Amino acid sequence: DIQMTQSPSSLSASVGDRVTITCQASQDISNYLNWYQQKPGKAPKLLIYDASNLETGVPSRFSGSGSGTDFTFTISSLQPEDIATYYCQQYDNLPPTFGQGTKLEIK
């Protein structure tokens, strides 16, 4: 199975800050990477698919980049409603696997 490693595991930032999360795959997965947001007690929600494509309706402050084994997820200006855990997910090979998550908190 392809291992997905996210960093950091948790992050505390202030409103308005630029926030960056990284995700590293254990092997080349091309662009086959998605990002999900999970708010407390809620189901995950798709934010970005195919590494850099913003899902319809998702605010433009969210973005993704990368290819191969190294990927980045960025929130350009953190808002209070962005408090959540963020997961990357690869779909290059079965089984699809997720990173361990990055819990984002407001400082």
Next chain:
Amino acid sequence: EVQLVESGGGLVKPGGSLRLSCAASGFTFSSYSMNWVRQAPGKGLEWVSSISSSSSYIYYADSVKGRFTISRDNAKNSLYLQMNSLRAEDTAVYYCARHIAAAGIYWFDPWGQGTLVTVSS
């Protein structure tokens, strides 16, 4: 509105069985592959199983292979997960998720609200 609603979770003893259901609405269910993904308490996401639109292709995580069976009834717009020989480590919230695929890329969207399965004596 596209909606997925899971049901069937509960408390079951180790070795027991449970059948989860996922009712779909707001889209043409028979046109989409579907998935089950689980999340142990306080833990991350783990893909469990997927089934193609016509049930021709079925896949399982190694952790559940031989114990869980995914199925669907397109006439009833419903997805199922039959879970047998349950273990404590199967304790989790189980989500159903629609599989969106286009030109070789895919993602899970949307997800249901989840149903909690607790395996304990």
